[in-house]
Amino acid sequence: TGRCVVAVDGPSGSGKSTVSRRLAIDLGARYLDTGAMYRAITWAVLRSGVDLADPSAVAKVAGETDLRIGTDPEGHSVTVDGVHVEAEIRGPEVTGAVSAVAAVPAVRSLLVTRQRDLAAAGRIVIEGRDIGAVVVPHADLKVYLTASPATRAARRSAEDATDVGATAADLARRDRLDSTRKADPLVQAPDAVVLDTTEIGIDQVVARLRELLAERG
Ligand code: C5P
Secondary structure, eight states, X not given: OOOOEEEEEXXXXXXXXXXXXXXXXXXXXXXXXXXXXXXXXXHHHHHHTOOTTOHHHHHHHHHHOOEEEOOOTTOOOEEETTEEOTTGGXXXXXXXXXXXXXXXXXXXXXXXXXXXXXXXXXXXXEEESSIIIIIOTTOSEEEEEEOOHHHHHHHHXXXXXOOHHHHHHHHHHHHHHHHHOSSSOOOOOTTOEEEEOSSSOHHHHHHHHHHHHHHTO
16 A cells, blocks of 8 residues: 555546546546646637647646645546536536647646656556656556557447547547647557557456556566
């Protein structure tokens, strides 16, 4: 029950959130959804009305936003300046704008600092895009989840009740933006364990990660 940090990275629809939450519950650890942090800042940016293409204006809004995020894997709250935004940050406006906001280096350094502070406090599963490579390079276990594009789109459209074709196009667009941006792109850390979740179920993925953690003592 000492310090234990698990980094889970991968694209949208790879099963990251479900796996990370389940693993955290099983380990009695906290859980941090870093995508929700970028989404919450994006919500604040959209509300402010500043131009998304103006990085310094976006960074200014991010710096003035009071973002709070819970780390309970069984249900975490996200508030922006005291407003509950759990539902709104999953909506199409935020999803359409988040990759632009997440590409602003000043936004990333602000959130990465907060993520490192949360990780320093002990047992936690952190999910995102740059967790193993940038946020906690000394994580006890780094995992990179993937799945076929068709599987990822099907999972996302089932979650959001949206059209699978439109979802596939949106995932392809965000993958391209997230993996080609200059600041901390989505990358596979060289020492990450890669698991393809196309054919294997959540239970098996979680069981495999617990085995790997046990092997590492
Ligand atoms: O995981 P989720 O789909 O909620 O992430 C939303 C967006 O936030 C991603 O498409 C990406 O642009 C950004 N993100 C990021 N770095 C992270 C987590 C999310 O850039 N660690």
